[in-house]
Amino acid sequence: MAGAQDHQDYDLIVIGAGPVGENVADYARKRGIRVAIVESELVGGECSYWACMPSKALLRSGHALRAVKRLDGARQAVIGGLDVPAVLARRTSFASEWKDDDQVAWLNSADIELLRGHARIIGPGTIDIDGRSYRAKAIAVATGSIPVLPDIPGLADARPWSTREATSSSNVPPQLLVVGGGVAGTELATAYASLGSEVTLVARGALLDREEPFAGELVAQALGRIGVDVRIGTTPVRVDRDATGIVSTELGDGTIVVSDEILIATGRRPNTLDLGVQTVGLVPGEWLAVDDTMLVTGIDWLYAVGDVNGRALLTHQGKYQARAAGEAIAARINGAPVHAAPWGEHVATADHAAVPHVVFTDPEVARVGLTEAEARERGLRVRAVDYELGWVAGAKLHADGYEGRAKLVVDEDHRVIVGATFVGQDVAELLHSATIAIVGQVPLDRLWHAVPSYPTISEVWLRLLETYGRPS
Numbered sequence: 001m002a003g004a005q006d007h008q009d010y011d012l013i014v015i016g017a018g019p020v021g022e023n024v025a026d027y028a029r030k031r032g033i034r035v036a037i038v039e040s041e042l043v044g045g046e047c048s049y050w051a052c053m054p055s056k057a058l059l060r061s062g063h064a065l066r067a068v069k070r071l072d073g074a075r076q077a078v079i080g081g082l083d084v085p086a087v088l089a090r091r092t093s094f095a096s097e098w099k100d101d102d103q104v105a106w107l108n109s110a111d112i113e114l115l116r117g118h119a120r121i122i123g124p125g126t127i128d129i130d131g132r133s134y135r136a137k138a139i140a141v142a143t144g145s146i147p148v149l150p151d152i153p154g155l156a157d158a159r160p161w162s163t164r165e166a167t168s169s170s171n172v173p174p175q176l177l178v179v180g181g182g183v184a185g186t187e188l189a190t191a192y193a194s195l196g197s198e199v200t201l202v203a204r205g206a207l208l209d210r211e212e213p214f215a216g217e218l219v220a221q222a223l224g225r226i227g228v229d230v231r232i233g234t235t236p237v238r239v240d241r242d243a244t245g246i247v248s249t250e251l252g253d254g255t256i257v258v259s260d261e262i263l264i265a266t267g268r269r270p271n272t273l274d275l276g277v278q279t280v281g282l283v284p285g286e287w288l289a290v291d292d293t294m295l296v297t298g299i300d301w302l303y304a305v306g307d308v309n310g311r312a313l314l315t316h317q318g319k320y321q322a323r324a325a326g327e328a329i330a331a332r333i334n335g336a337p338v339h340a341a342p343w344g345e346h347v348a349t350a351d352h353a354a355v356p357h358v359v360f361t362d363p364e365v366a367r368v369g370l371t372e373a374e375a376r377e378r379g380l381r382v383r384a385v386d387y388e389l390g391w392v393a394g395a396k397l398h399a400d401g402y403e404g405r406a407k408l409v410v411d412e413d414h415r416v417i418v419g420a421t422f423v424g425q426d427v428a429e430l431l432h433s434a435t436i437a438i439v440g441q442v443p444l445d446r447l448w449h450a451v452p453s454y455p456t457i458s459e460v461w462l463r464l465l466e467t468y469g470r471p472s
């Protein structure tokens with residue numbers, strides 16, 4: 001194991017320099033401990049180059065164009081469609097042209113040492129990078145997640161697109177088949193339909209099936225309106241790419257979809273297969289279970305943060321975990337107190353009940369906390385109220401024929417909100433108000449004093465409270 005080239009140079013080694021690893025390193029370093037970070041590809045991780053940034057850049061221009069077309073008076077000014085090369089160029093710029101110089105400069109400025117290469121754990125507090133071993137008092141794994149490739153005959157040989165190819169493509173396929181009705185599938189179907197592809201979206205269940213049911217229904221209708229052929233309740237059973245490059249996909253219902261590319265967006269799994277976790281008694285390929293300081297169960301020097309622990313596959317939530325973990329690791333190494341009670345400085349309590357996320361389809365789906373079904377599964381006594389966003393004056397002004405819906409899930413025993421969902425154009429920015437209400441456990445009767453401005457879409461808060469009824 002550790003040989004003549006051993007280095008016990010660091011207090012903390014972070015494996016993976018995605019957004020999460022960078023934040024673990026930064027928050028720990030700011031507390032004065034010596035930190036190195038290992039990266040096998042690009043500093044900045046999936047989010048910067050093949051996920052959040054390029055996908056949102058691909059989506060934004062289509063959203064903006066449709067927003068103009070929804071307004072009488074402005075619609076008349078639209079004389080053409082999207083400039084596809086310009087949209088792709090803007091995307092490329094948001095992906096930093098797949099170069100990490102700026103992020104490396106930031107690591108240097110933060111006094112975090114970058115080790116390039118593929119890291120594997122080889123024993124307690126010890127890793128190997130390309131034949132050289134390094135030791136630290138603590139190791140934090142932030143290696144992210146990788147796409148799942150379903151076991152469908154012919155699929156692997158058909159050179160399917162993963163989300164990486166879809167977010168970095170330099171061309172727009174005339175016909176695209178998207179498999180998977182989750183977040184990535186619906187977003188990328190929206191993006192490519194906006195860019196001019198003839199898109200078929202295949203989902204074995206309802207779209208966005210972990211959301212309130214109306215979310216997937218509204219998104220499916222909207223996808224249909226922009227020309228996406230949405231096939232719900234079926235899945236590919238055989239895929240074949242012929243010598244000319246054309247892909248033929250047979251679905252379970254016996255129909256054949258012909259496309260130039262097939263994009264697989266059927267979920268992700270932890271990036272722990274080639275990480276050496278078996279050397280410390282963990283199972284490769286499994287999510288790493290952690291406590292709220294992100295310490296791996298049963299191992300007092302190993303942390304797992306971000307996608308790799310499977311708690312919430314979202315950049316902002318992983319970075320939240322990273323702030324807690326970075327501080328907790330430093331506190332333990334410095335012999336300082338660790339504040340691990342719920343909502344303390346060193347724990348990611350919000351992971352359990354207040355995770356916000358936005359699906360950037362058109363309409364957007366923005367949710368924080370629990371759906372009504374999830375709340376009931378947890379045994380909470382809840383009452384839910386809905387309100388049509390199109391009835392709110394601010395929404396009517398925002399877009400002619402505005403369509404959307406909002407829903408609050410109220411814990412009846414504590415008279416606080418435990419879940420909120422907004423579906424509609426430009427609702428993403430509404431979400432943080434609900435996040436604050438849930439994390440702050442703001443009582444419903446106090447929320448009546450949080451007055452939304454008129455005429456904004458936020459007035460839906462008042463309408464939802466009125467629908468619920470004022471507590472007497």
Ligand SMILES: Cc1cc2nc3c(=O)[nH]c(=O)nc-3n(C[C@H](O)[C@H](O)[C@H](O)COP(=O)(O)OP(=O)(O)OC[C@H]3O[C@@H](n4cnc5c(N)ncnc54)[C@H](O)[C@@H]3O)c2cc1C
Binds near residue numbers: 184313
């Ligand atoms: C298409 C798509 C769109 C998305 N859009 C959003 C969005 O809009 N908002 C949002 O919040 N989330 C979004 N996500 C999710 C988001 O990308 C992830 O939650 C986030 O990237 C997780 O960050 P991470 O640091 O945990 O992992 P990653 O970003 O995956 O970073 C892990 C890093 O570790 C490196 N690494 C892995 N193994 C090793 C090793 N053994 N040695 C050295 N280095 C290693 C990798 O090269 C990588 O750089 C999206 C995901 C996809 C697929």
Ligand SMILES: NC(=O)c1ccc[n+]([C@@H]2O[C@H](COP(=O)([O-])OP(=O)(O)OC[C@H]3O[C@@H](n4cnc5c(N)ncnc54)[C@H](O)[C@@H]3O)[C@@H](O)[C@H]2O)c1
Binds near residue numbers: 181185204267314359
């Ligand atoms: N805006 C955002 O925040 C954003 C955007 C994209 C991705 N993400 C993150 O990335 C993660 C992964 O996204 P994702 O969309 O790949 O996963 P997902 O789990 O959200 O959705 C996968 C979908 O594929 C379906 N599916 C699985 N196997 C299938 C098959 N053989 N045939 C047909 N359908 C099949 C599932 O039923 C599910 O609906 C998400 O959990 C999300 O947290 C976030």
